[in-house]
Amino acid sequence: MFEAILNFLFPPKCPACQQYMEHNGEWCEDCLDKVLVLRRLPLEPALAEIFTDGIWCMGDYDGPLKKLIADMKFEKKQSAIKALKYFTNIGVEKLAAQQSVFQNINVTVSVPLHKSKLKKRGFNQSIELFHSSITQIGVDFQDYLSRVRNTEPQFGLDQHERQKNLKDAFEISDENREKIVGKNILLVDDIFTTGATFFECGKSLKRAGAANLAGLVVASGRK
Template identity: 25%
Template sequence: MTLPPEGPVAGETLLPRWRAGLGRGLGSGLGLGLRGLVGLVYPPSCVACRAATGEAQALCAACWSGMAFIERPYCERLGTPFEVDLGPGLISPAAMADPPVFARARAACRFDGTARDLVHRLKYGDRLELARLLGRLMAQAGHELTAEADLVVPVPLHRLRLWTRRFNQAAALAGEVARLSGRLYEPRALARVKRTRQQIGLTRAQRAENLQGAFRVPEAMRPRLAGRRVLLVDDVLTTGATANAAARALLRGGAAAVDLLTFARVVTQA
């Protein structure tokens, strides 16, 4: 889902400067008044449980406490948390035994509790507005990655799945991360050219086989990727099969390196 551009779009007419300024002033005043009126009629509520909150697009104290945020110490490659801090730059045994295609992965939180509910509501409940909160948490968790990224690219959906779901949650999150970090958002850099079956219930080997050849960089996008560091964005990291397949396609398409940022990740062991 491409975010609308900032400023005028094709077909719009620019107002004279004094009229534009007057319109902005009136619009700002009316906007504040309307927001105040809406706040009285519909007070802010928790995006997860609908309990009252102090501000819009936020979590209540109970739901916030149900978020298992991932902080250091964690594996520098996979972003999986460690129980004990043994010093900076540590790599987990899993990353050494089976190195991922992507360079680094970061996630805001574990995929359980409130985080799981938020992902399901965004993905299956048409709660597209949740991308603002989730994207903000992702931008904070992945600030090291966004600082080095040239492009922000979402994991794409196949066109048939996009048609049935109506929007790509990864694209919504990637657009928000790009906006908050000031990075270039490029949703067309990667295409899903193979319709794969659902990954749920598949083994690690079956997931990798299912995704073989699923992604491709369109020829027209190769100059945009050449020599650039890409931040790949998805909602959840499970086994890493999808991220590896997408990262491999981006590298073959000319990207210099690929990092991965997700809202949540499955953590099987600390």
């Protein structure tokens, strides 16, 4: 009833073109066809050596995706979260149908936030966006990685500075190491830019004994 009242007062719209929709967060088919473009990202040799099963992206980090991600992370807008979850759910379904990413995956792990940032934001965007869709296709989702240093924001840093900023920022407890050994792991996050975060997280997972790594993000500017 409450949602029906809200929909009457504030009719749902496609987050990309503002066409009226039936449900909050829903995208129109035309915009999904334009924005949701699944692709495997090109990786430099050091990153490709760690992520042997590749890193996949659902769309370009511009236009509506860029705005929605900013509104989610910095404004905490529920409308943006719903729109991104709808987008991510469709993307995961399509990838699962192709069996291009998930066929060998044992467990999915999110890029973690430091506890201080998690407290400030109130949620980990990677878990918020991917948990339900990943578990619905039958893949386990665990929080095995920890962020032990409260690093500086990556925005505005070049690749060398980002790598230095993130060095030794992630760790895995002894208990979780036992659960990772020999597993094929999918690492998920909202954005892929220089790859510094994936590189450091990937190194930690490989050191803990992970067999093969793949990655999946909502958006990336990498071509």
